[in-house]
Every structure is written in structure tokens, then in C-alpha cells.
Amino acid sequence: MNQENNTIYLDYASTTPVDPRVAEKMMKFLTIDGEFGNPASRSHRYGWKADEAVEEARSHVANLVNCDPREIVWTSGATEADNLAVKGIARFYKSKGNHIITSKIEHKAVLDPCRQLEREGFEVTYLEPNEGGIITPEAIKDAIRDTTILVSIMHINNELGTLNDIKGIGDITREKGIFFHVDAAQSTGKVQIDLNKLPVDLMSFSAHKTYGPKGVGALYVRRKPRVRLEAQIHGGGHERGMRSGTLPTHQLVGMGEAFRIAKEDMQHDLIRIQKFHDMFLKEVNNIEHVYLNGDIENKVPNILNVSFNFVEGESLIMGLKDIAVSSGSACTSASLEPSYVLRALGRKDELAHSSIRFSFGRFTNEDEVIRTLSILKNVVERLRELSPLWEMHLDGIDLDTVKWNTH
Amino acid sequence: MAYSKKVVDKFEDTLNNPQAFKVGRFDPSELNVGTGMVGAPACGDVMKLQIKCEPKGNTHIIKDVKFKTYGCGSAIASSSELVEMLIGKTLEEAKEIKNIEIVEALELPPIKIHCSVLAEDSIKQAIEDYESKQ
Numbered sequence: 001m002n003q004e005n006n007t008i009y010l011d012y013a014s015t016t017p018v019d020p021r022v023a024e025k026m027m028k029f030l031t032i033d034g035e036f037g038n039p040a041s042r043s044h045r046y047g048w049k050a051d052e053a054v055e056e057a058r059s060h061v062a063n064l065v066n067c068d069p070r071e072i073v074w075t076s077g078a079t080e081a082d083n084l085a086v087k088g089i090a091r092f093y094k095s096k097g098n099h100i101i102t103s104k105i106e107h108k109a110v111l112d113p114c115r116q117l118e119r120e121g122f123e124v125t126y127l128e129p130n131e132g133g134i135i136t137p138e139a140i141k142d143a144i145r146d147t148t149i150l151v152s153i154m155h156i157n158n159e160l161g162t163l164n165d166i167k168g169i170g171d172i173t174r175e176k177g178i179f180f181h182v183d184a185a186q187s188t189g190k191v192q193i194d195l196n197k198l199p200v201d202l203m204s205f206s207a208h209k210t211y212g213p214k215g216v217g218a219l220y221v222r223r224k225p226r227v228r229l230e231a232q233i234h235g236g237g238h239e240r241g242m243r244s245g246t247l248p249t250h251q252l253v254g255m256g257e258a259f260r261i262a263k264e265d266m267q268h269d270l271i272r273i274q275k276f277h278d279m280f281l282k283e284v285n286n287i288e289h290v291y292l293n294g295d296i297e298n299k300v301p302n303i304l305n306v307s308f309n310f311v312e313g314e315s316l317i318m319g320l321k322d323i324a325v326s327s328g329s330a331c332t333s334a335s336l337e338p339s340y341v342l343r344a345l346g347r348k349d350e351l352a353h354s355s356i357r358f359s360f361g362r363f364t365n366e367d368e369v370i371r372t373l374s375i376l377k378n379v380v381e382r383l384r385e386l387s388p389l390w391e392m393h394l395d396g397i398d399l400d401t402v403k404w405n406t407h
Numbered sequence: 408m409a410y411s412k413k414v415v416d417k418f419e420d421t422l423n424n425p426q427a428f429k430v431g432r433f434d435p436s437e438l439n440v441g442t443g444m445v446g447a448p449a450c451g452d453v454m455k456l457q458i459k460c461e462p463k464g465n466t467h468i469i470k471d472v473k474f475k476t477y478g479c480g481s482a483i484a485s486s487s488e489l490v491e492m493l494i495g496k497t498l499e500e501a502k503e504i505k506n507i508e509i510v511e512a513l514e515l516p517p518i519k520i521h522c523s524v525l526a527e528d529s530i531k532q533a534i535e536d537y538e539s540k541q
Binding site: 318349379382385387388390404 | 451532
């Protein structure tokens with residue numbers, strides 16, 4: 001809780017604060033009395049020390065997801081990692097085929113590169129999730145063509161918290177010799193990832209969703225069987241030619257430390273967050289006409305996406321002024337479109353407009369959850385009193401039969 | 408969304424004190440009540456505005472107003488602002504109210520001008536409904 005303004009932060013899926021242990025370590029790699037050297041400098045101690053720190057950080061990242069440190073390529077974040085994976089594979093292997101499979105509920109960091117590839121002549125299939133927000137291995141199997149070269153599916157959906165069956169999908173792509181990229185920006189520190197066992201070729205990671213700094217991420221690129229990429233950023237051949245640019249030592253040290261702590265604290269964090277999730281869900285379910293978005297059986301406990309029927313999401317967020325959450329409502333976005341993820345679930349647009357994402361994290365405490373629930377119940381009740389839709393509902397009018405004066 | 412303090416205050420006042428800000432309903436079948444409802448749930452906003460009028464001279468005067476709004480904070484603030492403008496006005500005066508007055512009063516950002524248009528449409532519809540009953 002922020003002591004100054006009493007605001008409760010429940011938007012951990014958007015970003016997390018940097019863990020103080022991480023910040024402390026990062027500060028040792030910035031100033032003249034710290035290790036500020038360029039890790040690419042081979043001719044002096046400054047460079048060697050920085051390189052040592054970068055490689056140690058790389059091992060921490062590799063260690064959390066059980067891969068070889070040589071399979072980790074540093075990037076500026078998960079967005080760049082997704083770009084490098086999707087565009088890098090497509091452009092390198094374009095002689096093998098021109099078809100890519102992804103889903104409608106991917107992050108824009110995958111969808112926008114796919115759109116770009118379509119402009120370059122690739123064909124992309126955007127799979128619909130099932131009503132629980134899951135992309136099934138069967139759906140992937142049915143979409144595969146002879147020309148398919150890449151499947152890109154996220155591990156945990158950022159809006160819903162739903163979990164896809166990565167092993168199931170990877171078994172199919174591996175058998176067919178198709179590359180499989182997984183956006184795992186929301187996964188680290190929340191679920192176990194074992195790349196030694198998972199049939200995945202590329203995986204994107206972000207530091208700032210796991211108590212590390214913003215502006216840094218990584219792409220896992222499998223060595224056996226070998227995966228090759230066309231670099232998207234050129235200029236010096238860093239990261240074995242896959243991603244040029246001077247390595248930001250302090251950022252990488254931050255990500256490494258954050259992932260080291262994630263491995264250590266995962267169980268402890270999970271137990272607390274599961275408790276908050278269960279508490280929250282139980283209380284929220286006591287409010288009438290509330291819907292949980294996303295398959296409850298296949299989701300992580302740190303994200304809860306809830307629609308409060310007859311209440312518009314942005315007004316709910318304004319009502320919850322001391323609580324930081326996000327909404328799928330159109331009114332909170334510049335585009336005036338409701339969440340494309342919620343729409344892809346096939347629910348009515350109203351439910352997308354009425355949705356709020358609550359996400360818990362390492363620094364959430366029980367008191368904050370209890371306070372949030374009490375404020376939430378109060379504000380939902382007040383907004384429903386203000387809502388003509390709620391009034392019509394209480395009068396027994398089926399809103400689907402009403403002819404609206406649309407704009 | 409960076410709202411002006413006016414939108415935030417109006418929204419919060421309405422939320423915290425609905426009766427004082429004319430949240431509620433009249434019986435729509437009463438002859439002296441006109442009801443207007445505009446917008447659609449799928450678009451994210453629905454405004455319902457009701458006026459209660461009485462004849463005065465050769466016109467009618469708005470004695471009381473009730474409203475309910477489903478929508479974003481600025482939609483709720485816009486309806487609430489409109490309601491305040493209406494009481495005591497003749498129907499002719501009420502018809503002259505333009506959305507720009509709400510935009511200016513609340514300092515609505517450009518992307519939210521839509522809310523004020525909705526408010527203007529709701530009063531037009533309510534007057535139409537009322538006049539059709541006379």
C-alpha cells in the first residue's frame with residue numbers, strides 16, 4: 001500500500017514495482033564507484049566485470065525456466081522478444097512456407113507483427129479461443145497447413161489469466177516440424193516452466209511483470225534442435241548476432257536478480273495470492289449478476305477478470321478511485337473499442353464494457369483485499385442504483401428484446 | 408483518461424448523493440411525465456431522462472427531472488449537468504440546450520463529446536414524448 005495517498009495497487013498484471021532487493025543490486029552497476037563498464041569491452045577490467053554480471057544474470061533467467069544460459073537472448077522487453085521471434089522466424093524460414101498460426105487473444109506484441117507479416121505476403125490464421133479463453137491443441141491441429149512454419153500462442157493471457165496447454169500444443173508442432181513460439185510475459189514467478197521438457201522453440205520473457213525493471217526482457221531460442229532467426233536490429237552483432245546493441249548491464253542485472261528471487265519466492269508468493277484469490281472470488285460471487293471471465297479451472301490465481309452486469313467498467317473504475325485496477329471497457333481506451341480479448345470469448349459487448357481486471361502480487365496484503373471488497377460492493381450497488389439497465393432488469397425486462405437508439 | 412476536476416466532482420457527487428442529484432424515476436405512464444432513453448448497452452452508454460411538467464401560460468414548464476445513466480464517468484456527469492440546467496425552463500428553452508454547453512460546463516475532453524450529444528438527445532426525446540401526450 002502506498003502510504004502517501006492510501007491507494008491500493010491491484011494492477012500487477014500491468015506492471016509490478018521493482019523488488020527493493022532488485023533495485024539495490026541494480027544501483028551497483030551505474031556509477032563511477034560501481035561496475036559501469038561496457039560488457040562488450042574485452043580489453044580491460046571494467047568490461048570483464050560488467051560481462052561477468054551480465055552472464056550471471058543470464059544464468060538466473062535460464063535457471064528459472066530450466067534452459068541453457070546460451071539459449072537466452074537479451075531484448076528491451078517482451079514486445080521486442082515477440083517481434084524478434086515472430087518476424088525473425090517468418091523472414092528466416094520464408095522459403096519453407098508462408099503460413100503462421102496465432103490466436104485472437106494474443107498480446108498486440110504478437111498480433112501487430114503478424115499484421116505486418118501479412119503485408120509482406122504471409123498468411124496468418126487467428127484462432128478463436130473457446131468460451132473460457134483457452135486455445136486448445138485440437139484447434140491448432142485443425143489449422144495446420146503444409147505451408148505452416150510458425151505457431152505463436154501465449155502461455156498466460158494477460159487480461160483473463162487463463163493458461164494454455166503449452167505441452168499439448170508443442171507436441172503437435174514438434175511432430176509436424178513447425179516452430180512454436182510462446183509469449184510467457186505473464187508466467188515467470190507464477191507457474192513452473194521447464195524448457196528442458198517443454199516442446200517449445202522460442203519463449204518471450206519480461207522483467208517488469210516479475211518485480212524487475214521496465215525496458216528489459218529476453219527471448220529463449222532453442223539450441224537443440226537448432227532454431228535460427230533473422231535479426232531485427234543490426235549494429236555490432238551482440239547476442240550472437242540475433243540482437244545488436246550495447247547490453248544495459250544494470251537492467252540485465254535487475255532482470256537476473258528478479259528472476260532469481262522469483263524462483264526462490266514463487267511458492268511463498270503463490271500460497272498468499274491463492275488465498276487472496278479465493279477470498280475475493282467468494283465475496284464477489286455474493287454480488288448478483290457477476291461473471292468471472294476466463295476458465296476458472298485453467299487460470300492463474302493472480303489475475304481475476306470480472307464483469308459486473310448493468311454497470312459500465314470505466315464508471316466503476318472512477319468509483320473505485322482509491323484502487324488501481326484496469327478495465328476492458330471501451331471508455332478507458334483511446335480507441336473506444338471494448339477489449340478484443342473479451343469480445344473474442346463470444347460474450348455480449350455489454351459484459352466487456354462491464355469488466356474489471358484485478359491482479360494481485362507480492363506486495364498485496366489481506367487488509368487491502370478486504371478493503372477493496374468492501375468498497376467494490378458499495379460502488380457496484382450505487383452505480384446500479386444509477387443504471388437504467390439495472391432498473392429495467394428489476395422490472396423484469398429482458399434487455400436483449402429492447403430496441404435501442406444506437407448512435 | 409484525464410478528466411477535469413469538474414467531471415470527477417460531478418460524478419462523485421452524483422454517486423454519493425443520488426437523491427439530491429435527481430437520480431430516480433417517475434411513473435412514465437403519467438400524463439405530465441415525458442421519458443427519453445438513448446444509447447445502447449453494447450455501445451457502453453444508455454441515458455434515461457424524465458421530465459415532469461406543468462402548463463404555464465401558453466407553454467409548459469419543467470418542474471422536476473429524474474434520470475438514470477449507464478455509462479462512463481463523463482456520461483454520468485453529463486446527464487447530471489443537464490438535469491441541473493433543465494429545472495424551471497420552458498420546453499422551448501429546454502429544446503434550445505446544446506451539447507456544447509455541457510462540454511464547456513464540464514470541460515469534457517474531445518473523445519467524450521459523444522456523452523454530451525447523448526445528453527442533448529435524451530432531453531429532445533423526453534420533450535417529444537411529453538408533447539405527444541398533451
